Amino acid sequence: MMRKILILSAISLTLPFTLAGCLSGSDSSAPTAVVSKEAVANPLTINLAHVNxxxxxxxxxxxxxxxxxxxxxxxxxxxxxxATAINQLTIGHLE
Known part of the structure; x- marks a missing residue:
């Protein structure tokens, strides 16, 4: 009996999240990105350096x-x- 209650509890807790995920399909009214031809022709490259x-x-x-x-x-x-390493990486990349 206890096992049955445990299984039903698990189903009742996971079912709403499962159904919510199924309901969030594609929405035709969702905003779409508008990208200019200039942005496509000149992509932006970003280099991240982390020092810790x-x-x-x-x-x-x-x-x-x-x-x-x-x-x-x-x-x-x-x-x-x-500082020397950062300067070498930025040569020719700063405008």
């Missing part, structure tokens, strides 16, 4: 690693390096 967890590390840090078995020290990070 810098934790106020303004200066680069030196890291030791092995490259092809050779111990090597390299500098990683830093805001000057980040």
């Amino acid at each position: 967890d810098t934790h106020s590390n303004l200066d680069p840090s030196t890291v030791s690693m092995f490259i092809d078995g050779v111990p090597t020290n390299v500098e990683l990070g830093g805001y000057s390096r980040l």
Whole structure:
């Protein structure tokens, strides 16, 4: 008996959402996008760059690693390096 109540409860909770999804078909009165010929001929490209967890590390840090078995020290990070990378990406793209 308990299983029957559980099944009926599950059906009664999911049925309204299922039916609501079926009722939301295409509507001919829905607005449509109007795109100019100029916009089609000149598409817009957007590049997103995300920088996270810098934790106020303004200066680069030196890291030791092995490259092809050779111990090597390299500098990683830093805001000057980040600014240089952003400037290189924007060359020729800003008007």
